Amino acid sequence: MDALFNPYYVDIVVFLIIYILLGLGLNLITGYAGQVSLGHGAFFGIGAYASGILSVKAGLNPWLAIALAIVITFVISAVLGLPSLRVREDFLAITTLGLGLIIQSYFKNSELTGGAYGLDSIPGLSFFGIEMKNVGYLLFVLIMLLVGIYALRKMTRSRIGRAWMVIREDETVAASMGINTTYYKVLVFAIGGAYAGAAGALFAHKVSFLSADSFGFTVSATVLSMVVIGGLGSIRGTLFGVSLLYLLPELFRLFDLQMFDMKYLDMYKMMFYGLLMVLVMRYRPKGIFGQTGIKMKPRGKGGGGRA
Template identity: 50%
Template sequence: MDILNSYFINVLVVAGIYVILSLGLNLTIGFAGQVSLGHAAFYAIGAYTAAILSSKFGYSIWMTLPIAAVVTWVIGALLGLPSLRVKEDFLAVVTMGLGLIIQSLVLNLKITGGPMGIGNIKPVSLFNHSLGMFGFFVFEVALIVILIFVMKRMVNSRFGRALIAIREDETVADTLGINTTKYKVLAFAIGAMYAGIAGTLFAHYFTYVSPDSFGFMESATILSMVVIGGLGSIKGSVIGAVILSMAPELLRGLKDYRILIYGLLMVMMMRYRPQGLFGDNSLFKLKRKKVSSNVSKEM
């Protein structure tokens, strides 16, 4: 029974990490409309920042978490500034390239342990007492609640309205006096910060990080969670992450076909419900109307 409970808690903890990753990516894609295929890069930066600080300097998660959040926010802003000058398909290629560069760096730099990774990371403890798996899960849930609350406040604020205006029509937003570059970079940086927080949780929970955990397929998996849950939907980010993170466990006998299942789900969603499970259907109706209008003008 204890083994079953540990296994179930482990699955929930991993699902929670993906929830945070999906929330961050949905801010960038769903609300700001900026396609990113390199979200795992910031996930890796957060994880390795926490791993280095913990293994080499003895920092606990109470120190590594805010530091990793700031580091990924700054790096996200610095990388986002040149990246977001391109649009749509070109942006997707650029962010995918950034992800591959970061993975190559952690694979080859001495400070990251190269292909061997970093171990001896401190587990989460409170007053010098280890929280254990269940305690970590409670801590993670509390953190997710805070992050969802912050996300809701952001998207319902002037900042969120500006992002939605940019998503709908960047040219019109520009003419209305919205600093589109500023808001896009901020969205990219905040999304990166959420990934950095998830990376910190990953490092302190598993107490070991390696480059294999942060490849392109990880970015594709997170993107699948956002698309299936619903672009521009906080609830969708949570549900999509929970569904796709638990799917491999529920279909463990078909683990060799996990990517095939993800692809099939994406195709089915795009065919029958392109807005995702909880996405805003009006957004896709508006886009179809714009596309039809442009085609009519060209003809």
């Protein structure tokens, strides 16, 4: 049991769950609503810094700081989602990339975030005076993940989710059907950002130190790779994609494979991600567990139906 709950292994699982939450938010934006985002790492950073600043500089209870950080990220993500109303596809991807770089630059230069020195001394969580470490924190993030998956399933199977999927398939058709595309596109950015904000807040109270370098384009590109490989518009696809690509480098460290030089692990990782992306895009364009579109239910013997 001691080996099973080794702090190193527990931390790996904790950060894996945090990245799954981050991936679920991006899959909601890109997979279900079809809005390509290359700045999701910025939402991750907003949640982390919001919770860290509220607990360190404002002196709020960490639990309250996490809740407020999710709300703050929800609101800011809705505002940052406004460009999606004017641009689409490749132009939207470039726009979100630019927004992500602007926000990271703010993290690096603002006194509020600690600038280049970062933000440290972020308090951990405690429950009835007992500090949540190791397994305790693991259980908490696991509960957060289960709640996040449950909420995502409910949303995507509701009228809101169906509206998102119609917008993904053809925004013009969605508008002609009376769907308020403006409302639903801003809403999906807000909710997807809230998921990233929750992941960021959990990350902040786990590591206790934040640096702007932790929320750059590399994070956004990595999470997008995870989501695309696992499957767009699929919760199990996100679980699979994030787990596969996050745990693979850890396996290299765990087994200390002699054929690989560990100091070049990041380079090997990105090479593998790129190769896997090419293969998946060639043979499974929607990802391993991706949804190919809106399913049609037949009506009577003659078939037909509607979304």
